Amino acid sequence: MNCFEARRDFRAFWRRELSAERREAFVAHLRECSGCDGAFRNFALTAPVLHSEVEPAGHREDLARVREAVAARRPAMAYRTSAPRRQWLSMSAAAAMVLIAGIMAAYLSISEPVGNLNDVLSQSEPQVEPVVELFGPVTPVARVDQGNGFAE
């Protein structure tokens, strides 16, 4: 076993995953190589956290705590689950508004048709003439030589 192989096996040795033969070769290498021996001792200082199989404490009450806490947040969940329903409501309200606006526009276009501008102008001319006929030809209202009209 060389130094590279030995250092690659640190973790497997720590976890007792090496075969008996390989373990013997590993230990024999560390006995002969002070560099790898020192490196393994350094490795051993943090291996209990970094390389050991950590057994979860597995407290039963932990799960119960999670369940309770989640149940306590249920209203928030209900809010989330009702969100799609609210989305449908707002979408149908918007559709109804568009429909109403469409109907109103159609109604206005039928009851008050907007004609050609020339037609409108030509229709306005005869409306002036009867007014002129009714009152006769236009004469000046007051002249200086005829007085003010109140004395006679």
Place this chain on the structure above:
Amino acid sequence: MLGLARTVERRWSAAVKPDQELIDEALSGQVGAFAELASRHRGSVERLCQRFFSDHELARDLVQESFLKAFAGLKTYRAEMPFGAWLRAIVINLCYDELRRRRRKPEELVGDFTEPELDWMQLVNTATPEEIVSAAEEKRHAHDLAHRLLDTLRPDDRMVLVLKDSEDMAVSEIAAALGWSEAKVKIRAFRARQLLRKQAERILSAERRWAAR
């Protein structure tokens, strides 16, 4: 007979309900479905928290907080990623925040060793590799000392070291979980190992000097 077979089949299919099905049920308001998800993934979440913190109470709190956060954000979960990986990203970020919050100066940590810790250091210095492995399994202070040593690292360095060496996560996975570049992950991992080796050498040589007196 057929009825029994059907019952067994029903129970079996209920037992192996996929995560996604449980997620859908939880989203529809069934708390029991989320509790089932939590019990399924609790072991891995707890293990990960214990790699970062020696304080069991703190680890338990973080486990609970992780599940609450997962529950609150369940709607944002997308099935393209396995639920376990999504949950792990939540745990990683919570632990990272906690590490940054609790960060202390290294000199406060490595210095005063308890008697059992000194015994353990002596054993590491003098015993055979096989004796060291056997002893570590039994000694709680081996675990505590390892945590103290890891506490000397910056949160970034420790995070990368644990995820890479303990959780066997790929550089790309770590980068994605922490929102870092892959280059940053590699640099941090290298730096962390170097610092840790120096700290370990310092501790063991100090113990040798102390034993020689």
